Amino acid sequence: MDNHVRVRLAPSPTGSPHVGMVRTAIYNWLFARGRGGTFIVRIEDTDRGRLVEGSVDEMLESLRWLGIEWDEGPDVGGPNAPYHQSERLGDYHRAAEMLIERGAAYRGDCPPERVEAVRKEGGGYDRKRLDARETGDSGPAVVRFAMPTEGTTVLDDLIRGEVAFENGLVDDFVILKSDGFPTYHLASVVDDRSMGISHVFRGEEWLSSVPRHLKLYEALGWAPPLFAHLPQILAPDRSKLSKRHGAVSVREYREMGYLPGAMVNFLALLGWSLDDRTEVMSVDELTRAFSLERVSRSGAMFDAKKLEWMNGHYIRQTPPGDLADALLDYWRAFPAKGIAPPPEREQVVRIVPLVRERLKTLRDAAPLIGFFFQDGVEYEAAELVQRKMDAAGTKVALSRAHDALAGLDSFDEESIESALRELAGELDLKVGQLLGSIRVATTGLKVAPPLFGTLEILGRERSLAAIIEAAGRL
């Protein structure tokens, strides 16, 4: 039973992959993986007017980046595979013809206003009146589904339970457009059937269309798949999430320095939970734990702050070597947010432990460690002078620090720390005051990685030179 699971993600190539679409992808994927099923990506490109060049590639690239792998998709189907609906027009036309022959659909070429008008007259209207041959109207020909005017259609939704719809309230929707392309309703039903889809997980905005789909299956003589309508992802103002609310495409999050693991984990939790405490979960754990029973019914607001926290958590969990690789990859992909020229991996691996718990995103790294890779540091001389100190005192402190460090047998973190702490005592300064001056002198930053480790990595020569130069500026 379980190995009959075949689910699909059916994106429309109309722009960048939205986080809502990605969440739907994650649920489908986790469900399939958890049950030894198949996960398919099918491109729903039936609206030629809204097609956006390159969006299929961007979509697939985003899924790949997230680690979401599909078993069948537009890149593995080969010619005539049903993965681009635009290549399967014959299927939809055949289905439409079948429906027309059975009297379940009809060709109508009168304008939409006329359809509406005839419907409003009510009382079991004769659909032939919608045909131009009868009415004398003329417009582009479309095929409409003859929706039953009586009875109730009931769906047993996997998440929401039974939902009933009055057939008479659903209009005769278009299944084949005048340009020869099918609408979503026909195309998805035909494809889900031909691809052997067992479960349809999609956004709740589709719930209202269910009676159409169920009646289509019925008229075609096909058994429908199981349905689960997922809660929506909301913007901070509870409206639908869109560009005006900030980043909505996964590409943007990638560019902002988010880790794919954090992204998947966070999105999985937007509308689903395991229990009352487990939040950080690997893909393996998610796969094992995911179940429809625990998907919530109400919409979930996209909490960027929590994503940020989770990303920081993932960064802290990442071993230094892996984090260095992630940073290098990130800088390579987005040079503007990196360090030029690209640093040596070895060097980054050494620095990473110093800043790992200070990063919320990969983007935070460059400003914090860029000085390691620059020749000189920039700062205002006044910044060297710490609280309750003056220029003269700072100058003395700096040159004494230089001497102390110069005399060290070994220029390692521990030796540096004890030397500097001792010096602070001798100068009757707070440790923070002394280190503050040295920090600015060597990094040019007021907020920087821990100083002792920083100096060790910087090395004796560079450290001493920077301190001397700073003293000279006072």
Place this chain on the structure above:
RNA sequence: GGCGCGUUCGUCUAGCGGCCUAGGACACCGCCCUCUCAAGGCGGAGAUCACGGGUUCGAAUCCCGUACGCGCUACCA
């Protein structure tokens, strides 16, 4: 307007009749730790469980109604 779905701390949620004087996480506040900033530890504030009726010995949990929010109502998906 019609139809459908939804409604527990600001946010994500736990809860599926008694364990709830409602638990966890993010955010927020305070303290501790501390070379800056973080991270971490400890503590705090924050939800009369949308509202009103029922059912029941007992309801956040079941039923009905109302309100509000969202979705659909396209030759868009």
